[in-house]
Amino acid sequence: MAAQFEIQQEVAHGYLGSTEQNPLPPSSLFHRLVYVLRHSWMLRITLPISVAALFLAAFGPTISPISLVSATSAVDVPPSLNHLFGTDPSGLDVFWRVLAAPRIDVTIAIASTLLSVVIGSMIGLVTSFFRGPAAEFVMRTSDLVQAFPLFVLAIIFVVMTGRSYANIILIISLLNIPIYLRLIRSEVLSLRTRTFVEAAYANGDHGLSIAFRHVLPNAIAPALAQAPVTLGYSILVIAGLSFIGAGVQPPTPEWGSMIATGANGIIIGQWWPSVFPGVVLSITVFSFAAMGEALQTAVFRR
Amino acid sequence: MIPLLVQGLSIEYRASQTVNKAVNAVSFSVDSGEVVGLVGESGSGKSTAILGVLGLTRRGGYITGGDVLIEGRSTTHLREEEWRQVRGARIGLITQNPRASLNPVMRVGPQIMKVYQAHNKADNSEARARALSLLRAVGINDPERRFFAFPHELSGGMAQRAVIAMALSCSPRVLIADEPTSGLDVTIRAQVLDDLRRVVSSSGSSLLLVTQDLGIVANYCDRVYMMHVGEIVEEAGVDAFFNTPAHPATAALMAAHLKELRPRLALRGFPIDGRRLPSGCWLHPRCPFAEAADGCFERHPPPYEVEPGHWSRCHRYREVIAVGQDQLQPGEQDRGFSSDAPDLLPSHHVEN
Amino acid sequence: MTGQTAPSPNITALLELRGLTKHFSIGRNQVVHACEDVNLILHRSETLGLIGESGSGKTTLGRCILRLVEHTAGQVIFEGVDIGTLSKRDLRHLRADMQIVFQEPMDSFDPLMTIGRQITEPLRIHRGMGARERRHHAAELLQMVGLPAGVADALPATLSAGALQRSSIARAIATRPKLVILDEPTSALAPEAEIEIIALLKRLQAELNLTYVFISHDLPLIGSVCDRVAVMYLSQIVELGTREAIFAAPQHPYTQALLAASLVPDPRQRRLTRSAPLTGEIPSSIDLPTGCYFASRCKHVRQRCLDTPQRLKLGVGGDRWTRCWRIAEGDLRSVEYLDS
Numbered sequence: 005m006a007a008q009f010e011i012q013q014e015v016a017h018g019y020l021g022s023t024e025q026n027p028l029p030p031s032s033l034f035h036r037l038v039y040v041l042r043h044s045w046m047l048r049i050t051l052p053i054s055v056a057a058l059f060l061a062a063f064g065p066t067i068s069p070i071s072l073v074s075a076t077s078a079v080d081v082p083p084s085l086n087h088l089f090g091t092d093p094s095g096l097d098v099f100w101r102v103l104a105a106p107r108i109d110v111t112i113a114i115a116s117t118l119l120s121v122v123i124g125s126m127i128g129l130v131t132s133f134f135r136g137p138a139a140e141f142v143m144r145t146s147d148l149v150q151a152f153p154l155f156v157l158a159i160i161f162v163v164m165t166g167r168s169y170a171n172i173i174l175i176i177s178l179l180n181i182p183i184y185l186r187l188i189r190s191e192v193l194s195l196r197t198r199t200f201v202e203a204a205y206a207n208g209d210h211g212l213s214i215a216f217r218h219v220l221p222n223a224i225a226p227a228l229a230q231a232p233v234t235l236g237y238s239i240l241v242i243a244g245l246s247f248i249g250a251g252v253q254p255p256t257p258e259w260g261s262m263i264a265t266g267a268n269g270i271i272i273g274q275w276w277p278s279v280f281p282g283v284v285l286s287i288t289v290f291s292f293a294a295m296g297e298a299l300q301t302a303v304f305r306r
Numbered sequence: 307m308i309p310l311l312v313q314g315l316s317i318e319y320r321a322s323q324t325v326n327k328a329v330n331a332v333s334f335s336v337d338s339g340e341v342v343g344l345v346g347e348s349g350s351g352k353s354t355a356i357l358g359v360l361g362l363t364r365r366g367g368y369i370t371g372g373d374v375l376i377e378g379r380s381t382t383h384l385r386e387e388e389w390r391q392v393r394g395a396r397i398g399l400i401t402q403n404p405r406a407s408l409n410p411v412m413r414v415g416p417q418i419m420k421v422y423q424a425h426n427k428a429d430n431s432e433a434r435a436r437a438l439s440l441l442r443a444v445g446i447n448d449p450e451r452r453f454f455a456f457p458h459e460l461s462g463g464m465a466q467r468a469v470i471a472m473a474l475s476c477s478p479r480v481l482i483a484d485e486p487t488s489g490l491d492v493t494i495r496a497q498v499l500d501d502l503r504r505v506v507s508s509s510g511s512s513l514l515l516v517t518q519d520l521g522i523v524a525n526y527c528d529r530v531y532m533m534h535v536g537e538i539v540e541e542a543g544v545d546a547f548f549n550t551p552a553h554p555a556t557a558a559l560m561a562a563h564l565k566e567l568r569p570r571l572a573l574r575g576f577p578i579d580g581r582r583l584p585s586g587c588w589l590h591p592r593c594p595f596a597e598a599a600d601g602c603f604e605r606h607p608p609p610y611e612v613e614p615g616h617w618s619r620c621h622r623y624r625e626v627i628a629v630g631q632d633q634l635q636p637g638e639q640d641r642g643f644s645s646d647a648p649d650l651l652p653s654h655h656v657e658n
Numbered sequence: 659m660t661g662q663t664a665p666s667p668n669i670t671a672l673l674e675l676r677g678l679t680k681h682f683s684i685g686r687n688q689v690v691h692a693c694e695d696v697n698l699i700l701h702r703s704e705t706l707g708l709i710g711e712s713g714s715g716k717t718t719l720g721r722c723i724l725r726l727v728e729h730t731a732g733q734v735i736f737e738g739v740d741i742g743t744l745s746k747r748d749l750r751h752l753r754a755d756m757q758i759v760f761q762e763p764m765d766s767f768d769p770l771m772t773i774g775r776q777i778t779e780p781l782r783i784h785r786g787m788g789a790r791e792r793r794h795h796a797a798e799l800l801q802m803v804g805l806p807a808g809v810a811d812a813l814p815a816t817l818s819a820g821a822l823q824r825s826s827i828a829r830a831i832a833t834r835p836k837l838v839i840l841d842e843p844t845s846a847l848a849p850e851a852e853i854e855i856i857a858l859l860k861r862l863q864a865e866l867n868l869t870y871v872f873i874s875h876d877l878p879l880i881g882s883v884c885d886r887v888a889v890m891y892l893s894q895i896v897e898l899g900t901r902e903a904i905f906a907a908p909q910h911p912y913t914q915a916l917l918a919a920s921l922v923p924d925p926r927q928r929r930l931t932r933s934a935p936l937t938g939e940i941p942s943s944i945d946l947p948t949g950c951y952f953a954s955r956c957k958h959v960r961q962r963c964l965d966t967p968q969r970l971k972l973g974v975g976g977d978r979w980t981r982c983w984r985i986a987e988g989d990l991r992s993v994e995y996l997d998s
Contacts, residue, residue, distance in 0.1 A: 198765055199765035200767050200768045203766050203829070206726055206757065207753060207779050207780045207783055208752075208754060208780065208784055209779070210746075218768045222768065222770055347848060348848065461939050461940070491712055492875055492876075492877070492919045492920060493915055493916060494711075496918070497919075497937070519921070519923075520923035521922055523923070544925050559849065562848075562853055563849055565856060565879055565882040566882060572850065573850065
């Protein structure tokens with residue numbers, strides 16, 4: 005067919021898209037995040053707290069002016085100007101130890117959350133994109149893991165394999181993988197039938213490349229929104245393990261073990277070694293969880 | 307008494323900071339036994355105007371002026387309960403997507419019965435008989451079986467026919483069909499429209515057909531209104547509409563249907579935003595005919611009479627007609643099929 | 659056409675389909691017949707129209723040609739090579755020569771990647787092009803399809819449907835393919851955008867010597883674009899011929915019904931387009947009848963239509979094929995339609 009006319013550049017007009025009923029451009033994830041930030045008072049409270057926790061995880065122990073682990077003679081001092089949160093039965097200042105604990109709690113939680121997200125996403129991506137008997141096997145295994153109470157399994161595992169940081173990180177991440185597997189899977193299952201995936205095949209791309217280049221970035225958002233919640237929960241698990249003595253040992257500053265150390269003293273009126281770590285722990289865990297909630301509303305407003 | 311008379315209807319959408327004039331002083335009418343087409347690109351306000359006629363607006367929409375007279379009675383001050391007696395009974399609506407109009411968990415027959423019984427005191431057996439006769443009338447063969455079907459069990463064409471039956475159940479004088487066949491297959495579309503037209507003409511009611519498809523307009527409408535950015539810019543009988551289009555928006559739409567570029571008629575840029583209307587004629591930023599000398603940039607065009615029964619809201623309508631005559635002849639490749647071919651199809655099926 | 663055994667190398671033929679069949683199994687021993695015994699030759703530089711309604715199999719046929727979907731039986735021969743026998747890797751290399759433009763421009767693109775990167779993806783895959791070269795090529799491709807260079811950095815969500823479809827075309831021609839399947843490329847566009855895309859496609863075909871398979875349900879559109887037309891009904895080709903022949907004198911009853919139902923925007927042609935409406939619904943593609951698939955809706959049905967499967971036969975007048983024994987044997991001539 006011979007061309008009979010030119011296309012003038014002017015005719016190729018209007019590439020700024022808009023639909024007739026709603027002439028605003030569709031909101032990107034970034035816009036939605038900003039919107040949520042502006043309108044959610046919950047987020048405005050919990051975000052600084054979360055950031056503070058992360059800061060303390062990095063710098064907590066270093067900003068402490070006094071020793072965190074050498075016992076002193078100032079035993080069981082109530083909260084005062086010298087010791088804002090008082091001292092515990094070993095004479096250790098509670099305030100600075102509370103601030104130093106994130107170095108353990110939060111760091112371990114970050115490590116295990118990271119591991120869960122990465123491994124869970126990878127497995128979820130590959131098994132959901134490439135279907136097949138292997139995928140079924142993985143899903144059933146994941147169901148099995150999820151069926152067990154996380155905390156009980158964690159205790160058993162740590163007791164069996166030893167109380168090292170690596171083991172703790174490992175078991176917590178392992179037990180959280182099914183969540184991310186599922187999150188990624190539900191996104192990938194709907195993404196793999198989209199036209200742009202077919203277009204990638206038509207371009208000559210091969211499966212694995214398509215999965216990581218096109219599908220994963222579009223599937224990861226819900227998982228990323230869930231991560232802070234997992235973070236909060238992991239902190240709780242670590243504290244719990246340490247509380248019963250299956251995790252971090254004293255005198256390393258750690259909220260769970262601090263609560264345990266001070267537990268005996270509550271009856272006789274020495275509430276401060278347990279309560280302060282407990283309260284700060286609760287606030288931190290809640291902040292991370294709430295942040296995750298807010299992120300999820302931003303992500304799921306499709 | 308004209309079954310449907312709309313005078314100066316205006317509808318606005320108010321958002322937090324903007325006002326979108328979706329419909330601007332729109333006036334049209336549909337007479338008994340007439341099929342009238344309401345044409346316009348998407349975004350021109352056709353669907354909003356239709357909803358406005360029924361007293362419905364989407365969230366944030368307000369009717370800011372004008373009157374709608376259904377069978378001679380004004381509807382501006384109707385309360386919601388009174389509207390409910392009008393909708394369905396005096397004026398029926400057929401929407402674009404039949405699956406959206408039908409309750410998916412209820413069988414089709416009872417749905418029609420429900421509508422009928424809402425407006426007429428009738429017992430179940432009477433309503434059932436009415437529903438069956440309606441299904442037969444809209445061209446569903448084997449209506450006894452289809453009566454008990456769920457909407458998802460029906461094909462697209464069948465479902466749309468069921469919706470038509472529902473709209474007709476109370477014998478309204480006015481029917482409004484908003485793109486009733488978009489999404490249907492080509493052969494089904496022709497059948498549904500034929501059935502719709504047949505039913506309308508046999509009952510003497512009026513039909514307002516909202517569409518973007520000029521093929522439908524050419525084959526089923528008696529009169530046509532052209533809408534652009536919420537106002538009616540041209541009105542004509544169907545023959546005049548196609549032979550001498552007198553508005554640039556009309557000419558552009560006709561050119562688009564030729565499947566070939568006609569740069570002299572094409573509109574530039576992208577659709578005009580109802581929240582930021584330009585001065586003068588609202589089409590001028592896009593119009594290939596716009597000239598300052600004729601006031602296109604300053605004066606909003608009043609309706610100019612081209613011929614009795616044909617008017618256009620364009621200062622330069624004469625030029626538009628002239629260029630249209632020249633440019634809108636189908637080219638060599640444009641013929642749907644050769645009109646010189648022998649009549650291949652049984653002549654006794656030709657309807658008039 | 660059917661029943662030939664020796665594969666004769668046809669120099670002008672770019673693509674040949676022999677007995678192409680595609681079944682989708684949907685459990686409980688039920689099978690959807692998407693394509694049934696399709697035989698077709700596509701010549702270089704031509705535009706072949708594939709027209710049909712829902713269930714006709716035209717979309718599946720397009721996918722089978724590219725082997726994006728594995729066919730159940732038959733052969734797809736591209737430039738003399740049976741692509742069904744190629745390894746996955748060789749098939750991927752072949753994709754540089756055969757491309758596709760999809761119906762939905764909005765969904766054709768990854769929402770998180772810029773247009774520039776996406777339209778040059780084929781270049782990365784087939785020529786190992788690096789980022790800088792790709793930026794250069796992106797600008798060139800955009801210019802060829804009439805888009806401003808700034809589009810390269812835009813995300814798909816900010817573009818209109820027409821612009822996205824142009825980008826889709828840009829991506830399809832990036833590797834200068836020989837064959838482009840156009841799967842209803844304008845169905846999702848407004849009429850103004852449609853004619854621009856058609857004009858663009860025609861211009862590119864001339865410039866790059868492309869061969870098109872144009873899939874559509876819009877008969878007037880096919881008539882303005884294609885050289886030859888294949889009409890499909892329920893998984894089979896029921897009529898095949900040049901555009902002039904099909905539109906001037908359609909033979910198969912389904913083609914006639916399709917033409918009659920295509921509403922021409924011209925009131926003067928009213929009478930012709932409203933004659934002989936088709937009755938009945940389109941049957942399901944799961945339980946197909948023994949004889950002619952169109953028999954349930956045809957006005958000219960005879961007993962033989964119901965009993966024997968219909969083959970695509972050389973119809974009246976040279977390069978015309980019709981799946982109707984009555985036409986092929988002259989039992990039903992055009993004139994006869996007047997009396998039915």
